[in-house]
Amino acid sequence: MYDETIMRSARRYKLKPIEFVHPFHDDVVANFTSSNPVSVILTGTAGDGKTHLCRQVWKTLDGDEKQWEGDNPYLSLEFAYPTRKVKIHFIRDLSGWSPQQNTEWEPEKEALLQNFSQSLFDARFQEIFLIAANDGQLIDSWRRLKDTPHVEKARQVFEDLLVEDKKEVPGVGLKLFNLSRGNSVELFTEALNALLSHDGWQELLNSSCGENEVFGPHCPIRKNYELLKTELVQTRLKSLIELCEYNGFHLPIRQILILLSNALLGHPDVKDYLMVPGDVPKIISSGTVCKASLYNNIFGANLPENRRFSITIFEYFDRFQIGNETTNRIDNILIFGEDDEQLKEYFQKFILSDSFYGVSPYYANAKKQYIEAADEDDSQNREFLEFLKTQRRGLFFKIPLQEEDDLKLWELTVFKFAGEFLKSVVEPLKNGEPVKRTIYTKVIKGLNRIFTGMFINSDRELILATSGNNSQAKVSRILVSRLSVAPRKGERIVFQTIGDSKKVQLVFFFSPMERVEFQMNPIRYEFLARVGGEGALPGNFSRECYQDIFSLKSQLLETLRRVYPPEVTAGVLSINTFSLNNQGFPIEHEFEVTL
Numbered sequence: 225m226y227d228e229t230i231m232r233s234a235r236r237y238k239l240k241p242i243e244f245v246h247p248f249h250d251d252v253v254a255n256f257t258s259s260n261p262v263s264v265i266l267t268g269t270a271g272d273g274k275t276h277l278c279r280q281v282w283k284t285l286d287g288d289e290k291q292w293e294g295d296n297p298y299l300s301l302e303f304a305y306p307t308r309k310v311k312i313h314f315i316r317d318l319s320g321w322s323p324q325q326n327t328e329w330e331p332e333k334e335a336l337l338q339n340f341s342q343s344l345f346d347a348r349f350q351e352i353f354l355i356a357a358n359d360g361q362l363i364d365s366w367r368r369l370k371d372t373p374h375v376e377k378a379r380q381v382f383e384d385l386l387v388e389d390k391k392e393v394p395g396v397g398l399k400l401f402n403l404s405r406g407n408s409v410e411l412f413t414e415a416l417n418a419l420l421s422h423d424g425w426q427e428l429l430n431s432s433c434g435e436n437e438v439f440g441p442h443c444p445i446r447k448n449y450e451l452l453k454t455e456l457v458q459t460r461l462k463s464l465i466e467l468c469e470y471n472g473f474h475l476p477i478r479q480i481l482i483l484l485s486n487a488l489l490g491h492p493d494v495k496d497y498l499m500v501p502g503d504v505p506k507i508i509s510s511g512t513v514c515k516a517s518l519y520n521n522i523f524g525a526n527l528p529e530n531r532r533f534s535i536t537i538f539e540y541f542d543r544f545q546i547g548n549e550t551t552n553r554i555d556n557i558l559i560f561g562e563d564d565e566q567l568k569e570y571f572q573k574f575i576l577s578d579s580f581y582g583v584s585p586y587y588a589n590a591k592k593q594y595i596e597a598a599d600e601d602d603s604q605n606r607e608f609l610e611f612l613k614t615q616r617r618g619l620f621f622k623i624p625l626q627e628e629d630d631l632k633l634w635e636l637t638v639f640k641f642a643g644e645f646l647k648s649v650v651e652p653l654k655n656g657e658p659v660k661r662t663i664y665t666k667v668i669k670g671l672n673r674i675f676t677g678m679f680i681n682s683d684r685e686l687i688l689a690t691s692g693n694n695s696q697a698k699v700s701r702i703l704v705s706r707l708s709v710a711p712r713k714g715e716r717i718v719f720q721t722i723g724d725s726k727k728v729q730l731v732f733f734f735s736p737m738e739r740v741e742f743q744m745n746p747i748r749y750e751f752l753a754r755v756g757g758e759g760a761l762p763g764n765f766s767r768e769c770y771q772d773i774f775s776l777k778s779q780l781l782e783t784l785r786r787v788y789p790p791e792v793t794a795g796v797l798s799i800n801t802f803s804l805n806n807q808g809f810p811i812e813h814e815f816e817v818t819l
Contacts, residue, residue: 227275232293242481244418246273247406249280255399256281256354259306263344263353267362267386268403271478274356277403278316281354285312297321298336311351313340318357322365329369337369341378344398352397359404362386408475409466415480420453436508438501443508444516445499447580448488451518457621461522467642468540470650470728471745479537483522490521497526517581519618523547544637546620547613551635558615559591570631574622581618587611641753645746649719649728659719667730667749668709668717670756674773676700679759681808684709686717686732688780689802703800703812705784707732719744732780734787742776 234241248266255261266274282292285303292299297317303310313336315321323329343349357365363386366379381393385400392399433440440446451457465475489498491507492515499507499516507513520526523546524538532538556564561571575582587608594608620636628634634643648663665683672680672687677699680687686707689700708715714735722729722743732740742748751769790797797817802810 227273227279228293231279240423242415242418242422244414246277246280246477247410247414248273248277248401248403252277252401253281253284256285256303256312261305261310261352262397262399263340264355265362265382265398265400266354266356266403267359267400268406269474269476270358271476272403272406273477274358274403275316276477278314278354278356282314308350313351313353315353315355315357318355318365319361322361322368334369337365338372338375341366341369341372341374344378344381344396345374347397349397404474404476406474408469408480409462411475411477412462412465412480415477415484416452416458419484420449425449436505438504442513443504444491444513444580445488445504447513448516448518448521451621452484452487456624457518459625460621463643463646464541464544466646466650467544467639467746470645471747473540475537475540479535482535483537486524486526487518487521490524490526491516492526497528497531511585514581514584514586517614517618519581519621520614522621523617525614525617544639546637547617549636549638550616551632553631554616554619554636555612558612558619559595574619575615578618578622581614587615639746639750641750641757642746644753645749649744649749653719653721653728663719664709664717666756667752668756670752670754671773671776673755673759674752674770675777678804679808680804680810682810683756686780687802687810688777688784690781701801701803703802703810704781705788707734707780734783738783738787740776740779740783742779748772 230241233239252264252266255264266277268274279292282299282301283289285301287299287301297315297320299314299316301312301314303312321333323333339349339351340353340355343351343353355362362382363379366375366382369375381396381398382400384393385391386402389402389405391401428439428446431439433443435442437443438445465480468475486498489500491497491499491503491512493512494500494503494507507516515526523541524532524535525547527535527538533542557567557570558575561567561575564571590608590611594605616636619631620633623631623633628643632640634640639645644663649659652659668683668686669681672682676687676689678701686709688704688707690702690704691700692702707717709717714733716733718731718733720729720731721727722741728744730742730744732742734740748769751773799815799817801813801815803813805811
């Protein structure tokens with residue numbers, strides 16, 4: 225899955241590689257083809273496409289292809305610009321070029337990076353650099369260099385650009401592109417389109433395939449390819465990836481390609497757990513086509529557990545617990561739907577109609593044994609429960625959009641409000657539309673109940689209260705203030721996006737100039753929606769989210785005290801407490817304390 229390995233393999237097998245335009249391609253290449261280029265650093269996580277972009281720049285500047293195919297992480301070339309001739313240094317893998325920890329720099333390598341550091345602040349330099357470095361490697365390398373004024377200044381520039389998420393600093397001859405800031409959904413879409421439109425698929429479709437041959441009518445690779453082309457499967461995959469993004473889990477290109485290849489080729493009974501053409505006839509004849517299910521492969525279920533969790537994208541997807549989570553109705557459809565008049569329609573549509581990954585002789589036999597077996601017979605139950613897990617995963621990708629609410633699609637995950645977060649919060653904000661009142665109701669109720677430790681039903685204002693000596697006490701009855709949700713005298717609470725990142729935040733305005741921002745990700749939204757909608761603290765979210773919400777409460781109280789300091793009149797302090805009426809709304813009680 226490395227750029228240089230892919231290109232070598234493609235040439236060896238005379239295949240066209242799967243390629244698409246990297247989202248950062250135009251900006252990076254444009255810098256080196258402009259009349260006044262500057263140095264560039266490409267940073268990000270492993271697999272973000274840094275080496276690929278270096279190669280694109282090398283090709284654009286007519287670099288020697290055979291030289292690029294070598295193993296040296298460092299290359300250079302001279303390029304004639306309209307006003308000057310410039311030497312361009314390529315360090316396409318800083319981690320592979322830098323010395324190991326606790327070893328000294330080679331003099332020529334250290335001198336090169338010293339020159340780079342100086343060139344950033346001296347426009348007369350006739351040398352520029354393109355450096356690719358993983359997150360953390362960049363700063364670490366500069367900390368290990370001999371401290372000079374230019375190295376110290378360069379290191380500070382790198383830190384400022386990374387922390388502030390900026391591309392450049394005025395007066396510094398550098399652009400830093402953090403590829404981890406790319407949109408994973410856009411990357412997935414580009415990679416998927418490049419894969420599905422590859423010429424090789426059409427060649428297979430045009431070939432005459434027999435019943436048990438590769439890409440014949442019973443071939444699981446062909447079925448997975450056809451499923452991956454469907455809009456519904458693509459939509460659900462994009463939703464999962466988008467939720468990962470909003471939870472702060474970036475997916476680089478390498479992980480997306482792993483997901484797609486495993487989805488197409490996964491099977492637990494073949495070598496390396498990925499099907500090759502020679503495996504297909506054996507799989508069909510043995511009746512184990514159902515084990516190649518795309519719905520399982522998407523979660524890496526064809527892989528041994530230790531290998532699965534070592535792959536980032538499967539570790540992220542496992543957090544949704546799709547296959548383990550369910551509802552009574554879903555399981556009734558899967559277990560009793562074949563004989564139940566009310567559920568038969570769903571069973572026919574989602575299970576019987578799927579001749580590949582729906583009902584198989586294995587499934588039918590295991591289900592019969594499960595229903596008839598005694599409760600304590602674990603050996604009989606275990607096989608069917610695994611089949612059941614696979615079918616639940618299948619339903620997540622089969623239930624159409626118009627039936628999502630009726631069948632409670634997102635309750636097949638631990639994030640039962642994830643669909644609502646995407647549809648009712650993210651989508652309106654993307655389109656420049658306001659978030660609906662019903663969403664605020666749920667979130668504000670959740671905040672009020674956590675802030676006070678009481679079952680408050682108030683949702684038009686935020687209740688800021690303390691226990692008197694501890695803002696993080698579980699029950700707070702001393703009313704400090706109320707913050708209006710709807711705009712009123714400069715106060716308001718509103719969902720917004722964070723700059724160009726499209727991250728969501730809930731903003732609390734005390735006045736037009738005083739505000740507190742709270743990033744709203746799917747985990748926090750799930751927690752607040754459950755507390756606000758159901759009134760219960762979900763244990764699997766509570767510890768981390770509980771602390772996040774109380775940290776927000778402390779910020780709000782601190783801002784409130786700064787904006788509106790408590791008033792003491794002639795040695796008397798007024799204090800308001802509150803209780804709840806029968807409808808769950810706060811009633812104030814005022815009394816005075818003589819100081």
